[in-house]
Amino acid sequence: MSGRHLLGVADLGTEGIDELLRLADTFVEVGRRPIPRVAALRGKTVVSAFFESSTRTRLSFETAAKRLSADVMTFTSSSSSLNKGESLRDTVLTIEAMGADAFVVRHSCAGVPSQVAGWLGEVGEAVVVNAGDGAHEHPTQALLDCFTITRERRARFASAATRPRALEGLHIAIVGDIRHSRVARSDVLAFNALGAEVTLVAPPTLLPPSLEGWPVALSHDLEAVLPKCDVAYLLRLQNERMTEQFVPSLHEYTATYGLTASRARLLGPETLVMHPGPVRRGIEIAAEVADSPRSVITTQVANGVAVRMAVLYHLLGSGAPVGA
Amino acid sequence: MLDQTGARRADVLVKGDVVSEVALPGELGRPAGALVLDAEGCVVAPGLVDLHCHLREPGGEEAETIETGSRAAALGGYTAVVAMPNTEPAASSAAVVRHVLQLSRGALCEVHPAGTITDGRLGRSLANLAEMAAEGVRIFTDDGNAVADPALMRRAMEYSRSLGAVIADHCEDPALTGDGCMNEGAVSSLLGLPGRPGVAEEVMVLRDLALARATGARLHLLHVSTAGAVAAVRAAKAVGVAVTAEATPHHLALEEDCVAGYDTSYKVNPPLRSHDDRSALLEALAQGVVDAIATDHAPHPPEAKQVSFCEAAPGMLGLETAFGVASTCLGLPIDRVLALMSWQPAAIAGLTGTQGGPVVPGAAANLCVLDPARRWTVVPSALASRSRNTPFAGRQLVGRARHTVLAGEPVVVAEEAQR
Known part of the structure; x- marks a missing residue:
């Protein structure tokens, strides 16, 4: 190109x-x-x-x-x-x-x-x-996300250290407002290019009008996806999405698509939690999950x-x- | 020569502002001092009639004036255009209509102002329709916007019946289009641009058809662009609703993938649609479900287009390229193209007295001479319009107007405007 x-x-x-x-x-x-x-x-x-x-x-x-x-x-x-x-x-x-x-x-x-x-x-x-x-x-965000996954997995997990490509074969769940997210579009392309399998998790209203040509799987069931993913990538939910009726309320969004503390217990031991920021604690991700060792949110920024x-x-x- | 009575080989003599003789080739004498227009290889036809153009005057003179817009029309083979009322101020009173008519004296084609349906084009209350009708306005529309309030549209339709007027609607429900700036679908999803869903058009078309059926009003649907809309029009015509519909050259020739490079020349409302929509539109055109090709000629100055795709003004030039696009892209015989671009729109606009009629002695001499085989490349800087926002820049078209005669005056000769 x-x-x-x-x-x-x-x-x-x-x-x-x-x-x-x-x-x-x-x-x-x-x-x-x-x-x-x-x-x-x-x-x-x-x-x-x-x-x-x-x-x-x-x-x-x-x-x-x-x-x-x-x-x-x-x-x-x-x-x-x-x-x-x-x-x-x-x-x-x-x-x-x-x-x-x-x-x-x-x-x-x-x-x-x-x-x-x-x-x-x-x-x-x-x-x-x-x-x-x-x-x-937002291509540099996708690059820093790939970079963060690669480095963090190599530093943390012996199994990852020997892989030539750290993202090959990983399962990455991108959760939340895909529709309005430039981060999601770039991440899907970059994760896919590096061999990861991406699942989008969102209510239908927060998905793009069409996923034709997108190299992704789709789910509306966060709890079914979490145990299987190596990376749970949460997106920010803006207040406008409520006034525009994309979701009925913040409360219902958190109840269905938020990474709450109890949902976080479904994650595997080597699963990383990511977010492009700014984080809305208690909405898309619980504060204790954002601050837990598996969270690499501040590393992304660095x-x-x-x-x-x-x-x-x-x-x-x-x-x-x-x-x- | 080709008109609604058929095709024949003939020479045409124009005297004053009327056709004086039509005779077999070579049979006409050549009166002293007569100007001879060479029509070898061409079709002589009633002038084209555009139901839908934006001449921008008054108020938008940096984009177009009636002079430059009517020159563009004449070069495109048009002898009459309907000027949309979304000027500044909007044509929603007899005073503004009279002003437009006054500005149109000396134009290079007949200019028939449309009036707004609602006062100031604000969608809140009815404009003084009868007062404008008395000035000769026959088409009322808030084009650019739909009349979103169904009760107001119902009243407009009821009221218009006594005026012999046509209610024309820009069918996109504003609540569904939101801030969308291209067709909603696979392409918009990849490009990350907010979409205008096709269903926004379909919903409004269905509402208007139901209201027209209920009120008995004469309804015209501007620039239909979706498969759903033409299916609705087909069904409504089958049960006798008094509806006509137009389609634009750009919706017939171009698809949403044009937007992929974020070129704002391709931003227009309704937006360029999907391949399936365009196929349905072409089929509807061939079947007579769509009655007219109308340009929606919408000039914008460069500064309104050299901005982000979201902020760019919607609209495309059309008058100078419409016949070329129609003859290049539609695959229709030329008699069908002319029906869609001359006599059918003339009938919709109520102009059959002087426009679109058979070329016979005594008829008004509003004629065009079209060369269906002429190959040419669209060069924006060579257009007569004051603006440059054509989506066909650099494209080769086959078919162009060679001469245009307005009320007996050769306003375009050999592809050159005479004034």
């Missing part, structure tokens, strides 16, 4: 994911140094163009860029470009004109990173990293920086396409 950019997991392919995970391994070490900084991207400018507010992801990308010695320009705007009377294309090309080598793009509407890549391609060579677009994709360093380094440092 597009190669030069990271717009979606499909741009990477299995080899591309493996390569980035290996690279991220080396950057974890950088983060532990007294001065956690390498000179790899000195002289490069990374723009974090966040058209939708997201402090966590923006800080993670900006930290990654700074640890690679890149200069960082930050653009945040919660208002739509139309409200300001300027087209999105004009906004992007204006920032580009100041000199930018990479655009990290977050937008509430699907497809904006690919539109931005198209506009930038008309005038120069800047690359685009999708930092989350609507309910489409790994995010190393994975994003790998992505930026790969797109800007070597000039080689990630998936090639």
Whole structure:
């Protein structure tokens, strides 16, 4: 696919994911140094163009860029470009004109990173990293999820340490609001590319209107799925889903699809619990489960920086396409 | 020459604003000073009639004006268009209708303003329908929106009966479309774009058909796009409901997978649909369940399209490409294409006095000369419309209007607008 950019997991392919995970391994070490900084991207400018507010992801990308010695320009705007009377294309090309080598793009509407890549391609060579677009994709989240599963399983379980591919043959359950989740779309593609089997668990209203072409199994019975899974991946449920009548109430959602303490007892000894954050304790996951040893939620956040360093380094440092 | 009475080889002489003679080839003398339009290899036909276009004036002049829009229409072979009332201000009073009619003097085709059903197009109360009908308005619609309130729609239908008017509805239930911006289904699920389900159209079509049956009103369904909608229209016609339906060139030629690259040129309401929907639409067109091809020509300036797919304005240009798309993509004989694009829409709009009629001596000289074999590539910058938002950019079409004659005046000659 597009190669030069990271717009979606499909741009990477299995080899591309493996390569980035290996690279991220080396950057974890950088983060532990007294001065956690390498000179790899000195002289490069990374723009974090966040058209939708997201402090966590923006800080993670900006930290990654700074640890690679890149200069960082930050653009945040919660208002739509139309409200300001300027087209999105004009906004992007204006920032580009100041000199930018990479655009990290977050937008509430699907497809904006690919539109931005198209506009930038008309005038120069800047690359685009999708930092989350609507309910489409969030490829660096999927990478850090794969990275976290790989490292945590190798560190914890002797059986995993010898496997060449840590996700091969794993059963991963993704639970909750799949419909509105860019994380779920990217995770399904990445987990599948690395050989895992994915089961989506959600009420019909929180599933995409069609699962045609999705490499997944489907269940509406969380308790039947939990004993069989190696990873239970919970998604955030937003309050809007109640007002929009996707589920009747938070209470009923937690009762049917929440990872409560009693449901957590159904999990096997080696099962990891994950969540892309921010966590709503007591809604999709009980506080004691989120804080239990099997939970790797804060590790996901920590790994995010190393994975994003790998992505930026790969797109800007070597000039080689990630998936090639 | 081809009109609703059939096809024949003939020469046509126009004098003033009427057809003065129709004769076998070579039999007409050539009056001194006459302009001869070469129609070799072409079809001479009554001018095309568009039931549905947005000329944007007043209020949206950065997108289109009546002058640029009517020039685009003439270049597409149209001699009459119905201008949608969602202008700023909306055409929901006699004053605005008169203003549009005044602006249309000197246009390159007849412009027939439609009026809104509800006051200000707000969906709350009836507009002054009789007052607009007195200015010649024949089609009432809140196009862009459905009339969501069923009680209000019922009253509009009842009231319209005494006006000889047509109630036309944009059938998508707003509660079901929500913030959707493409067809809901497999493609929207993968792209992560919010969907507009086909059932939103079907529900509203079924409601309108039931109300039309109950009230005896004359109902026209704008841009039907789903298999469910055409099935409902077929069933309603079978039991005698006074309903007609139109389909657009883009719904007949394009499918939802066009959106895969997030190109906002493909954003339109109702959205481009599934393959099954398009197949059902083509079948309905061939069977006469759909009565007209209408463009829904909807110009937007670049800044309204160069934004995210969710924020982009919905709508596509259509007037200059409609005949080419119809003759390239539908697989219908040209007499059927002309029925769908000329005399049937003329009848729906109540324009048969001057539009779409047989080409006979004494008939109004509103004619087009169509070259069904002409190959051409759609180049947005070469379009006469003020806007560039065509979904057919770069596509090769077969079929194009060569000349257009409006009330005896050759407004387009050899694919060039004359003013």
